[in-house]
Amino acid sequence: MAEESSGTPERGSGTTRRGFFLAAGTAAGAAAVAGASGWLLRGVSGEGDAAAAPAPTASASPLPTADHRAGVTYPAVPQRHLMLRVVDVAGVDSADLPALVASAVDALGEVPADAGEVTVTVGYAPEHALALWPERAAAASALPAFARDDPAMITGGDLAVQVCAETASGARDASEAVIAALGGRVLWEQAGYRDAPTPHGTARTSTGFIDGIINPRTPELLAAGVWADAENHDTHLVVRRMYIDAAFTTRPVAEQEQAIGRSRATGAPLSGGGPDDEVDLFSKTADGRLLTPASAHARRAHPTNIGRALMLRRSYSFDPPSGAGLVFIAYVADPQTFVLTQRRLDEMDDLLANTSTDASGCFFVPGS
Numbered sequence: 627m628a629e630e631s632s633g634t635p636e637r638g639s640g641t642t643r644r645g646f647f648l649a650a651g652t653a654a655g656a657a658a659v660a661g662a663s664g665w666l667l668r669g670v671s672g673e674g675d676a677a678a679a680p681a682p683t684a685s686a687s688p689l690p691t692a693d694h695r696a697g698v699t700y701p702a703v704p705q706r707h708l709m710l711r712v713v714d715v716a717g718v719d720s721a722d723l724p725a726l727v728a729s730a731v732d733a734l735g736e737v738p739a740d741a742g743e744v745t746v747t748v749g750y751a752p753e754h755a756l757a758l759w760p761e762r763a764a765a766a767s768a769l770p771a772f773a774r775d776d777p778a779m780i781t782g783g784d785l786a787v788q789v790c791a792e793t794a795s796g797a798r799d800a801s802e803a804v805i806a807a808l809g810g811r812v813l814w815e816q817a818g819y820r821d822a823p824t825p826h827g828t829a830r831t832s833t834g835f836i837d838g839i840i841n842p843r844t845p846e847l848l849a850a851g852v853w854a855d856a857e858n859h860d861t862h863l864v865v866r867r868m869y870i871d872a873a874f875t876t877r878p879v880a881e882q883e884q885a886i887g888r889s890r891a892t893g894a895p896l897s898g899g900g901p902d903d904e905v906d907l908f909s910k911t912a913d914g915r916l917l918t919p920a921s922a923h924a925r926r927a928h929p930t931n932i933g934r935a936l937m938l939r940r941s942y943s944f945d946p947p948s949g950a951g952l953v954f955i956a957y958v959a960d961p962q963t964f965v966l967t968q969r970r971l972d973e974m975d976d977l978l979a980n981t982s983t984d985a986s987g988c989f990f991v992p993g994s
Contacts (some may be wrong), residue, residue, distance in 0.1 A: 713787065826838075
C-alpha cells in the first residue's frame with residue numbers, strides 16, 4: 627500500500643536539469659565503497675545547456691533524509707509504473723557490488739520528460755549485506771517458505787533493482803540500461819502499474835479495491851517500522867509476485883468485501899467510518915456478529931496481532947491471463963515483521979486463501 631500524503635508531487639514537469647541523489651556507504655573493516663541504494667532522476671526535456679545536466683557519479687553525498695529515500699518514501703505518491711528485476715551477478719565479490727551498482731546507474735542515458743521522476747532503488751541479498759554492513763544489516767535474512775508458495779517458487783538473487791517512473795517505457799528503459807551495465811542474469815522480472823491516485827494518494831489494485839489506506843507516514847511511525855537504522859535510514863525490501871485467483875475476482879462484490887474487510891467502492895472498513903479510519907476489530911452488530919469477519923484480511927493482517935509496527939507498502943498491479951496480479955512491495959525495519967504477518971495469513975485469511983506466489987525475496991537497502 628502507498629503512504630498518504632498531504633500533497634501530490636508534480637508529475638512529468640519537463641525539468642531541464644537532471645537531479646541525482648546518491649547515498650554512499652562503507653563496508654565495515656574494508657576500504658570505503660560507494661553504497662548506492664537509491665537514485666532520483668528527473669526527466670530532461672531536451673532544452674537548455676546539456677553541460678548544465680551532469681551525469682550521475684558515485685561520489686558520496688550527505689545522508690538521505692527520511693522523506694527523500696528514492697523509491698522508498700519518495701515520491702510520497704508512488705509513480706504510475708514499475709519495472710522490478712532480480713538478478714544474479716556471477717563472479718563478483720560482495721565488496722565489489724556497491725561500486726558495480728553505482729557504475730551501472732552512472733551508465734544511464736537521458737530520462738525523457740514524460741517519464742517524470744524516475745527512481746532506481748537497489749537491494750542487496752542478505753549474504754552480501756551481512757558482508758558489507760554486518761552491524762547495520764544484522765537482521766537481514768532470506769524469507770522462509772509459506773503456505774501459498776508455488777512449488778516452482780523463484781527465490782535468491784544477488785540484487786533487486788526496482789525502477790519506477792510515470793511511464794511504462796521510462797521504467798523499462800531505465801531498468802534495461804541498469805541491468806545491461808550490471809551484466810547480470812535476470813532470475814525473474816515483473817512490470818507493474820498503479821491506477822490514478824485518489825485524493826489521499828492511494829490507488830486501486832487490479833482487484834478493484836483501494837490499496838494504501840493505512841501506511842506509516844510520520845517520522846515516528848517510519849522510525850518504528852521502516853528504518854532498520856535511524857541514522858542511515860537503512861531498510862529491508864520484501865518483494866513477492868502474487869496471483870489472485872479468478873475464483874475470488876469473480877465472486878459477488880459483497881463476498882469480496884467480507885474477505886477483505888473493506889468496502890470496494892470507498893475503501894472504508896466494514897466496522898464503520900471513512901476510508902482513512904482504522905479497522906475496529908471489536909465492532910459488532912446488534913446480534914453480536916463481528917462487522918469485520920474473523921478471517922477477513924483486514925483483521926488477520928492487522929499489526930496489533932503480532933505487536934509490531936507498520937510496514938511501508940508500495941505495491942503494484944499486473945494483469946495475468948485470469949484473475950489479478952500484485953507485485954507486493956514492502957519496506958520494513960525487520961524482515962521478521964513480514965514473516966510473522968504472513969504466518970498469520972497462512973493460518974486463516976479469506977483473501978490469501980485465493981492466492982499463489984511464484985517469486986519472492988528479501989533484500990537489504992542501505993541508506994548511506
